[in-house]
Amino acid sequence: MDIAYYARMMSSFIVVLGVLIFVHELGHFLVAKWMHVTVLRFSLGFGPKLWGFTRGDTEYRISWIPLGGYVKMLGEDSEEDVTPEQMERSFSSQRVGKRMAIVMAGPLSNFVLAIVIFTLLFAFSGIREITTDIASVTQGSPAEKAGLKAGDKVIAIDGKPISTWYELSETVEARGEHPLLIRIQRGTETLDVAITPYMGEKESELKEKIKTPLIGVVASSNYFIKKINPLEAGYYSLLQTWHLTKFSITVVIKLIQRALPFNVLGGPILIAQMAGQQAEKGLLELINFIALISVNLAVLNLLPIPILDGGHIMFFLVEAVLGRPLGVKKIEMAQKVGMLLLLVLMAFVFYNDIMRLLPGQKPQLSP
Known part of the structure; x- marks a missing residue:
């Protein structure tokens, strides 16, 4: 390298950490100001000051150690001397x-x-969505026994259109070990096949083995971009x-x-x-x-x-x-x-x- x-x-790394620390400390800072609490220092980083300036009651600074930051408020330290006039705007009061x-x-x-x-x-x-294209079929699985092949594309289950691999997995898991009528597209041909899922094991996001209904197909790496409006974007x-x-x-x-x-x-x-x-x-x-x-x-x-x-x-x-x-x-x-x-x-x-x-x-x- x-x-x-x-x-x-x-x-x-500096950009990522800087943005995260700034936003985090800005949250403390803005709410403290909104609550009329005096903020003595807003620091990105710890340790000695590298650069800074003072405006009003607050010193704004960048410090030498960039692994965090802090907002220091009046009266936050129990041993700090706070005058009666300052007490109303202190954190502890x-x-x-x-x-x-x-x-x-x-x-x-x-x-x-x-x-x-x-x-x-x-x-x-x-949003990037994985397609329902089948990359491979597990040997001895219900999908293989039903005649599914690599390259097939699932387009519906029990008459319900399926367009993403997530929808396919959710539908199979929701139906349990009940028979499914799966419509696939193979080239220019459309086929309907009956498949009964079995209880098998798959890896979770944490690499744990979990029991779940399966039909024995593996997703391809193909994907498409699903365009959505701003309201849908907020929801997702x-x-x-x-x-x-x-x-x-x-x-x-x-x-x-x-x-x-x-x-x-x-x-x-x-x-x-x-x-x-x-x-x-x-x-x-x-x-x-x-x-x-x-x-x-x-x-x-x-x-x-x-x-x-x-x-x-x-x-x-x-x-x-x-x-x-x-x-x-x-x-x-x-x-x-x-x-x-x-x-x-x-x-x-x-x-x-x-x-x-x-x-x-x-x-x-x-x-």
């Missing part, structure tokens, strides 16, 4: 609902970013964002249950590699990648781990139930535990990333 490749990879809204705004902004990107992509570029963008959210939550649950190995996790190095790969495919692929990572970032930040947004929300919920905030020492202890968990997680993902870079090596961190 040459210098140009690494330069392209790093520039793509706000009602618990307002504080929760400010914290929630960051992850929600990442969800909104994904929805907006998907909507625009779908509206202008359409919500579906896509919801699907990615559920997938991310499922991965977290499977990791906790030890049903997935930790070597599936990736960190900044993997994201940089993937960003570079998407950039090579084109601008639209890179923008789509930003939306995908934005959903993952939102879900990650909502995990109930102290120091993350989800941890703060958890504290606020406890405060709402108890009618009083938790003690400072309890919160500090929980945040130390949260920081330790994040450091351990970072060690795992960096190890995985480095192992992926070594030729012939795979990370072996399965619990």
